[in-house]
Amino acid sequence: MKDLIYFIRKMHGMAGFKLYLNMCMILVISILDGIGIYLIVPLLGVIGVFQTDLSGVPLVSTLMDLADSWSLQLNLPVVLAIYVVIVGGQALLQRSQTLLNAKILQRFIRKLRMETYQGLLHAKWEFFLRHRKSDFNHVMTNELGRVNQGTFLFFQMISSLLFTIIQIGLALWLAPLLTLIVLVSGGVLALFGRKFIRSSKRIGEQTTELSKYYFAGISEHFSGIKDIKSNRLEPSHMDWFDRLSRKMERNFIQFNKVNSLSQLIYRLSSVILVAGFVYLALEVLRTPAEQLLMIVLIFSRLWPRFISIQTSTEQLASNFPAFRAIRELQAEYEADRELAGTAGVPDGERLHLQQGITCSDVDYRYDASSPTYALRGINLHIPARRMTAIVGKSGAGKSTLIDLLMGLIQPESGQVLADGVSIQDERQLLSLRGSIGYVAQDPFLFNESIRDNLKLAAPETSDDELWEALRFSASDEFVRRLPQGLDTVIGDRGVRLSGGERQRIVLARAILKRPSILVLDEATSALDSENERQIQEALEQLKGSMTIIVIAHRLSTIRHADQVIVMEQGRIIQQGGYQQLSQDQKGTFRQLLSYQTGAQM
Numbered sequence: 342m343k344d345l346i347y348f349i350r351k352m353h354g355m356a357g358f359k360l361y362l363n364m365c366m367i368l369v370i371s372i373l374d375g376i377g378i379y380l381i382v383p384l385l386g387v388i389g390v391f392q393t394d395l396s397g398v399p400l401v402s403t404l405m406d407l408a409d410s411w412s413l414q415l416n417l418p419v420v421l422a423i424y425v426v427i428v429g430g431q432a433l434l435q436r437s438q439t440l441l442n443a444k445i446l447q448r449f450i451r452k453l454r455m456e457t458y459q460g461l462l463h464a465k466w467e468f469f470l471r472h473r474k475s476d477f478n479h480v481m482t483n484e485l486g487r488v489n490q491g492t493f494l495f496f497q498m499i500s501s502l503l504f505t506i507i508q509i510g511l512a513l514w515l516a517p518l519l520t521l522i523v524l525v526s527g528g529v530l531a532l533f534g535r536k537f538i539r540s541s542k543r544i545g546e547q548t549t550e551l552s553k554y555y556f557a558g559i560s561e562h563f564s565g566i567k568d569i570k571s572n573r574l575e576p577s578h579m580d581w582f583d584r585l586s587r588k589m590e591r592n593f594i595q596f597n598k599v600n601s602l603s604q605l606i607y608r609l610s611s612v613i614l615v616a617g618f619v620y621l622a623l624e625v626l627r628t629p630a631e632q633l634l635m636i637v638l639i640f641s642r643l644w645p646r647f648i649s650i651q652t653s654t655e656q657l658a659s660n661f662p663a664f665r666a667i668r669e670l671q672a673e674y675e676a677d678r679e680l681a682g683t684a685g686v687p688d689g690e691r692l693h694l695q696q697g698i699t700c701s702d703v704d705y706r707y708d709a710s711s712p713t714y715a716l717r718g719i720n721l722h723i724p725a726r727r728m729t730a731i732v733g734k735s736g737a738g739k740s741t742l743i744d745l746l747m748g749l750i751q752p753e754s755g756q757v758l759a760d761g762v763s764i765q766d767e768r769q770l771l772s773l774r775g776s777i778g779y780v781a782q783d784p785f786l787f788n789e790s791i792r793d794n795l796k797l798a799a800p801e802t803s804d805d806e807l808w809e810a811l812r813f814s815a816s817d818e819f820v821r822r823l824p825q826g827l828d829t830v831i832g833d834r835g836v837r838l839s840g841g842e843r844q845r846i847v848l849a850r851a852i853l854k855r856p857s858i859l860v861l862d863e864a865t866s867a868l869d870s871e872n873e874r875q876i877q878e879a880l881e882q883l884k885g886s887m888t889i890i891v892i893a894h895r896l897s898t899i900r901h902a903d904q905v906i907v908m909e910q911g912r913i914i915q916q917g918g919y920q921q922l923s924q925d926q927k928g929t930f931r932q933l934l935s936y937q938t939g940a941q942m
């Protein structure tokens with residue numbers, strides 16, 4: 342419940358007076374609705390369905406007195422005209438209120454969506470290391486949808502409540518005793534209904550878990566579809582999917598069972614109540630027929646609202662876990678918000694590295710409770726406008742070191758300085774990031790044209806500049822050969838390109854940003870020797886103007902590096918020039934080199 346209150350407060354903050362306007366409109370519609378029904382009785386009297394004295398009926402008699410004082414004859418045309426005006430007015434108002442409701446709701450959902458997306462984008466990298474990506478997809482699509490539905494139900498419930506209160510007021514005016522009897526019965530039923538609301542909430546929690554699991558599985562399976570197909574893993578995946586689908590089916594049916602049972606109980610009790618009520622009114626209380634007719638009319642409208650309030654509450658309760666999921670995610674990314682005080686740092690601010698990046702006594706662990714360090718006692722200086730290569734066996738800590746240098750992760754102890762200023766300083770970190778061009782091990786491309794993918798880094802770039810960057814990354818020839826050249830759409834994550842082609846396009850994109858620091862994490866691993874040689878030559882030309890940091894398994898790539906850092910089990914075990922290290926007979930670098938030259942023979 343407190344999750345719902347949190348969101349309602351948020352909505353109140355966003356919609357303000359419109360929310361109250363909406364409530365007022367619901368109130369007026371409810372009153373008009375009640376009056377509309379009331380008029381049926383005098384209408385019936387006027388057209389002679391029953392000949393009766395209407396002066397005993399409250400409200401109607403007031404209306405008749407009013408008509409008398411205005412010398413208005415309550416004949417058929419007049420009653421019909423009043424009826425049309427009231428019901429027509431109510432319909433018009435209803436439309437405006439529905440629109441206003443939709444606008445408030447959609448604005449709220451858009452803001453919530455934006456807020457969540459922005460919060461996720463600005464969370465620390467470590468936050469992403471702790472979560473499954475599919476959980477974000479789940480919250481951004483499924484859970485936001487449920488919050489949308491839940492908020493709609495909440496509005497509906499408020500409107501039903503207001504409507505019910507008005508109708509109860511009218512009924513109390515008409516026949517206080519009978520109304521009280523019905524209210525007490527309704528109250529007893531509502532107490533009973535709490536059990537259904539609790540069950541709905543529990544089922545809703547299962548729905549969240551199941552759909553989270555579903556999202557995670559589906560996105561993993563489709564990401565690994567090549568492995569599935571090549572290894573004929575379809576049956577085991579079908580089996581998983583079948584089991585999960587059955588659980589989801591059961592979950593849905595269970596909710597329907599609870600929901601329909603509560604409706605059944607409400608319907609049955611309403612029939613019993615109406616029968617007892619009519620008996621009591623006619624046989625015991627001797628209520629006049631026309632008064633009874635009006636009360637029955639009102640309750641025939643009122644009782645379905647009771648049911649609707651109960652049903653909406655159950656559905657709302659089943660959506661509570663979605664409200665909680667979003668609230669918890671928001672609290673988590675707020676706690677992990679990166680660059681909290683970014684205000685005042687312009688987007689394009691860059692660091693023109695003059696001296697270099699230095700690590701002093703840095704330790705880092707992915708898991709603070711584990712004794713294993715991914716980086717231990719790191720002391721190193723990466724000089725500006727030089728090429729530094731980081732090598733070592735798989736798992737040595739190379740990518741972790743790069744993440745640390747880019748400020749994606751923070752040292753547990755020690756510090757990282759860019760030109761002598763700690764990158765824990767937010768301004769320094771932002772400017773450092775603004776000046777980095779990064780090419781990952783598994784480069785990422787969007788399912789757009791090559792031109793759009795390249796322009797992501799620098800939207801104002803001309804075609805000539807694009808071709809120049811493509812030449813630099815030795816990709817101009819293959820792009821020219823593509824059917825639509827720069828406008829070729831390259832498929833989901835770039836699947837229509839080979840691994841080497843993807844790497845070269847991402848390299849061109851990194852260069853277009855004109856970074857002052859170029860970071861290549863195994864960025865040329867998929868290239869053939871000819872393309873790799875071309876890129877090496879291009880990097881060689883950049884050396885004097887750009888700081889280059891390269892991770893490479895293939896040691897031929899780093900022949901021209903000014904400094905080589907050799908890592909093992911999170912520590913730097915050797916550091917020096919390429920030639921110097923390759924001559925150290927006992928050193929690990931020499932060993933790595935001889936494995937590779939041996940392997941090539």
Ligand SMILES: Nc1ncnc2c1ncn2[C@@H]1O[C@H](COP(=O)(O)OP(=O)(O)OP(=O)(O)O)[C@@H](O)[C@H]1O
Pocket residue numbers: 470707708715733734735736737738739740741742
């Ligand atoms: N997200 C993570 N959570 C926990 N441990 C991690 C995570 N990423 C890496 N590690 C661990 O940190 C250590 C260093 O990993 P890292 O990816 O930096 O190695 P690497 O030298 O880049 O390896 P490779 O050459 O295979 O990419 C490894 O023992 C790895 O298991």
